[in-house]
Structures are given as structure tokens and as C-alpha cells.
Amino acid sequence: MRMSEGVEWALHSCLNLSWVDSGRAVTAAKLAAFYELPAAYLNKQLQALTRAGILSSSSGPRGGFQLARSPAAITLLDIVTAIEGPDEAFRCDEILRQGPGGDPETDYRQTCLISQGMRRADIAWRRELAAQTLADIKSSVEQKFPAAPLSTRNRLAALRA
Amino acid sequence: MRMSEGVEWALHSCLNLSWVDSGRAVTAAKLAAFYELPAAYLNKQLQALTRAGILSSSSGPRGGFQLARSPAAITLLDIVTAIEGPDEAFRCDEILRQGPGGDPETDYRQTCLISQGMRRADIAWRRELAAQTLADIKSSVEQKFPAAPLSTRNRLAALRA
DNA sequence: GACGGGGTACTCGGATAGAGCTTGTCCGAGTTAGCGTGG
DNA sequence: CCACGCTAACTCGGACAAGCTCTATCCGAGTACCCCGTC
Numbered sequence: 001m002r003m004s005e006g007v008e009w010a011l012h013s014c015l016n017l018s019w020v021d022s023g024r025a026v027t028a029a030k031l032a033a034f035y036e037l038p039a040a041y042l043n044k045q046l047q048a049l050t051r052a053g054i055l056s057s058s059s060g061p062r063g064g065f066q067l068a069r070s071p072a073a074i075t076l077l078d079i080v081t082a083i084e085g086p087d088e089a090f091r092c093d094e095i096l097r098q099g100p101g102g103d104p105e106t107d108y109r110q111t112c113l114i115s116q117g118m119r120r121a122d123i124a125w126r127r128e129l130a131a132q133t134l135a136d137i138k139s140s141v142e143q144k145f146p147a148a149p150l151s152t153r154n155r156l157a158a159l160r161a
Numbered sequence: 162m163r164m165s166e167g168v169e170w171a172l173h174s175c176l177n178l179s180w181v182d183s184g185r186a187v188t189a190a191k192l193a194a195f196y197e198l199p200a201a202y203l204n205k206q207l208q209a210l211t212r213a214g215i216l217s218s219s220s221g222p223r224g225g226f227q228l229a230r231s232p233a234a235i236t237l238l239d240i241v242t243a244i245e246g247p248d249e250a251f252r253c254d255e256i257l258r259q260g261p262g263g264d265p266e267t268d269y270r271q272t273c274l275i276s277q278g279m280r281r282a283d284i285a286w287r288r289e290l291a292a293q294t295l296a297d298i299k300s301s302v303e304q305k306f307p308a309a310p311l312s313t314r315n316r317l318a319a320l321r322a
Numbered sequence: 323g324a325c326g327g328g329g330t331a332c333t334c335g336g337a338t339a340g341a342g343c344t345t346g347t348c349c350g351a352g353t354t355a356g357c358g359t360g361g
Numbered sequence: 362c363c364a365c366g367c368t369a370a371c372t373c374g375g376a377c378a379a380g381c382t383c384t385a386t387c388c389g390a391g392t393a394c395c396c397c398g399t400c
Contacts, residue, residue, distance in 0.1 A: 001162060001163070001164045001165070001245045001250050002162070002248070002250065002252065002343085002383095003162045003250045003251050003252060004162070004382095004383070004384090005252070005254065005383085005384080006383090006384090007251065008251070008252070008253060008254060008256060008275075009256065011275045011279075012256060012257070012260075012275060015275065025333095027332090027333070027334090028333085028334075029333090034259075034260060035256040035257075035259045035260055036259045037256070038384085038385065038386080040385070040386055040387075041384065041385055041386080043333095043334070043335085044335090044336095044384090044385090046334090047334080047335065047336085050334090050335095057333085057334060057335090058333080058334085058392085058393090059332080059333045059334050059335090059390085059391055059392050059393080060331090060332060060333055060334085060391070060392035060393040060394080061331070061332050061333075061392080061393055061394055061395095062332090062333090062393070062394080063332075063333045063334070063392075063393080064333075064334085065334090076278055076279070076282070084162045087163070089162050089163065089164045089250065090164050090168065090169070091163065091164060091166070091169070092169060093166065093169060095169060095170070095173060095196040095198070096173070096196075098195075098196045098197045099173075099195060099196055099316075100312045100313070100315075100316045101308075101312065113298055113301050113302050113305070114169075114172045114173060114176065114298060117237055117290075117293045117298060118172075118237070118290075120289055120293075121237070121286050121287075121289035121290045122286070124285045124286055124288070124289040125282050125283070125285055125286035125289075126282075127285070128281055128282035128285040128286075129278075129279075129282045132278045132281070137274055137275060137278060140274050141274050144274070147262075151261045151262065152261070154261075155260075155261045163344090163382085165344070165345090166344085166345080167344090167345090186372095188371090188372065188373090189372080189373075190372090199345085199346065199347085201346070201347055201348075202345065202346055202347080204372095204373070204374085205345090205346090205374095205375095207373090208373080208374065208375085211373090211374095218372085218373060218374090219353085219354090219372080219373085220351090220352055220353050220354080220371080220372045220373050220374085221352070221353035221354040221355075221370090221371060221372055221373085222353080222354050222355050222356090222370070222371050222372075223354070223355075223371090223372090224353075224354075224371075224372045224373070225372075225373085226373090
């Protein structure tokens with residue numbers, strides 16, 4: 001149960017984008033160079049975020065990515081779901097159907113108590129992720145590292161793309 | 162972030178084992194036939210559970226697997242961890258180290274606020290799994306399906322192995 | 323000097339290969355039960 | 362009849378392949394800008 005590496009990249013990239021002047025787009029190449037990541041692959045993750053409506057993209061010169069909505073309206077769950085997909089980690093293949101008294105009509109994802117127990121944990125995980133917005137993270141970072149916004153903007157401006 | 166299929170098998174197999182007379186071992190072949198699973202592969206999962214101290218195994222005729230301790234002392238988290246490993250789902254590769262002001266000495270798994278946010282969710286997930294014991298599940302199932310214990314024992318006895 | 327058109331460079335987007343992990347399978351080491359034999 | 366040793370079958374345990382997802386990369390479609398020519 002390993003989460004894709006792209007999740008970390010997506011989270012940090014979104015945070016960096018939250019410090020960019022609104023209306024300014026940043027290219028995938030710059031966002032990748034920021035952490036020395038493979039540009040083409042990060043681009044793939046940013047595409048997923050765009051499809052999810054978290055980022056908006058524009059082509060051509062002066063093109064790139066920017067946040068599609070306010071950081072307060074973007075939760076960690078939104079980003080994780082955009083990259084990893086909506087499925088829950090535990091997948092119930094309903095093996096009870098092969099057991100004694102197995103009924104082809106029954107939806108064991110609902111009735112199986114083991115499945116319910118696993119889902120309970122999954123919901124707790126999602127609830128915790130949904131409770132943290134990008135604005136929360138942004139605010140915490142700014143409080144702990146006041147230089148972060150300016151430092152990020154400067155580095156993004158200085159990087160060649 | 163897909164969990165191994167073996168987790169479901171392990172959970173159901175442990176539950177079935179909780180209904181077997183204590184002192185009686187059940188072979189991997191029987192546990193697999195119970196749900197028409199590939200025996201050799203289930204065996205692999207049972208080995209992992211044994212290494213984790215959840216099951217105890219014995220070789221030779223009349224050998225097999227049995228619970229190593231009381232169902233009340235086995236949590237869902239124990240079983241999941243035994244199969245999936247102890248690592249948390251979100252892996253922080255500390256890409257901040259490549260960013261501005263990156264310090265090779267700093268442990269960004271601790272200081273990075275994004276990493277902390279993800280860990281918070283992971284802890285909530287684990288807490289929920291640890292709160293549910295095999296005895297809880299067993300009790301709930303027996304209350305909802307009173308025939309389950311006998312039905313399970315009968316099927317295990319009837320299966321050829 | 324202002325406007326319009328074409329070319330050009332730049333960006334995303336999806337289609338295309340390679341690596342690592344999960345899944346699936348096999349055979350060997352160890353152990354226990356049963357049986358036969360001898361006392 | 363009982364005890365002992367041997368055989369043989371059975372089980373786990375780890376070593377050995379195949380499929381699939383994740384990782385990585387490339388090139389094409391689309392777009393905005395810039396330059397040049399014309400009015």
C-alpha cells in the first residue's frame with residue numbers, strides 16, 4: 001500500500017502556486033526545476049490536477065498552471081484523490097460470495113463486517129485529509145517560515161524554463 | 162494506493178480460525194478452499210501472519226495454522242501491518258531538501274508541514290484500525306449471523322485438503 | 323505612426339517504452355503419525 | 362500385549378517466474394506573442 005510519489009510533488013507544487021501572484025501562470029518546467037524533479041512526469045501529475053479542477057492550465061508563451069480556486073477551497077483530500085484516484089485503499093473482492101451461504105445477489109461490500117471495519121478506518125483517514133485545506137498549510141508555513149513566500153517567488157522567477 | 166489483495170484473505174482467514182476449537186490447526190489448503198483461493202499464495206500470507214506472531218504454525222500431519230493469541234488481543238491493524246508492512250502510505254521523500262534553503266541535516270519528515278498533515282491522517286487511520294479487535298468482529302458476526310460459527314466449522318471439516 | 327497578417331517559439335496533452343512490486347507457482351526441508359516388528 | 366524404530370505421507374517455508382501498475386520519456390496539437398509589411 002504505497003502511495004504514488006507524485007502525491008508529494010503535487011502537494012508541494014500546489015503550495016508553491018499559492019504564493020504566486022494570482023493571474024500569473026507557472027510552467028511545469030519551472031515547478032519541476034524547483035525541486036529538481038523530472039519535468040515531463042510532473043507535467044503528468046499537473047494534468048491530473050487540472051482534470052480534477054484544482055488547477056487551470058493555459059498553453060503557449062506565458063502559459064502554464066495556476067490554482068483554479070482559492071486555497072481555502074482546496075483540501076488535502078482533493079489533491080490526493082486527484083492523483084491517486086477515488087478508490088479506497090482496502091478493496092473488498094467479496095470473497096464471502098464463495099463461502100458457505102454465499103449469495104450472488106448480496107452486496108457484501110455493505111454487509112460484510114470486515115469490509116465495514118476497514119471502511120470505517122478509510123473514512124477516518126479521508127475526514128482528516130478533508131479537514132486540512134491548502135490555506136491552512138500555507139498559513140502555518142508562513143507563520144513558521146516567514147521568508148517562504150518571497151523566497152519561493154524569487155526562486156520561481158530566477159529558474160530558467 | 163491499492164492495498165494488497167492478501168489483506169482481505171488474511172482478515173477472513175483469521176476470523177475463520179477464531180471459530181476453530183483451540184488446539185486444532187487448520188491447513189493452508191483448507192483455508193484457501195474455503196473461499197476458492199489459490200492455496201500456495203494464501204500460504205504466503207499466512208507465513209507473514211506467523212512471522213508477525215499473530216498465527217502459530219506446525220508442520221507435518223495434523224499440522225497447519227492457528228491463532229497464536231486471543232482474538233481480543235489481535236487488532237485489525239496488527240493483521241494489516243503484518244501483510245502490508247509497517248510503512249505509512251504517504252512517503253515523504255523530503256524534496257524540500259532540493260528547494261531553497263534546503264539543509265542536508267534537517268529531517269524534513271518531522272519539520273515539513275505537508276508531511277505532518279499527511280501523517281495526521283495516517284495516524285487517524287491506524288487509530289481506527291487498532292480500535293477494532295478480532296474479538297469485536299467475531300462478536301458482531303455471531304450476533305448478526307448466529308449460524309456462522311457452526312457453519313464455518315462444518316465447512317472446514319468437510320473440505321478436502 | 324497605426325493596423326493587420328503571418329511566422330515562430332513556447333506550452334500543455336496524450337500516446338509510447340522501461341522498472342519495480344504484486345501476484346502466482348513450484349519444489350525441498352522438517353515433522354508427525356502410523357505401522358510393523360521384536361521382546 | 363507393549364514398546365520401539367522405521368517408513369512414509371503430509372505440511373510449512375522459502376526460492377523461482379509472469380502480470381500489472383507506477384515511473385519516465387517523447388513528440389504532436391494548440392496558442393499567444395512578435396515582427397514585418399502595408400495603409
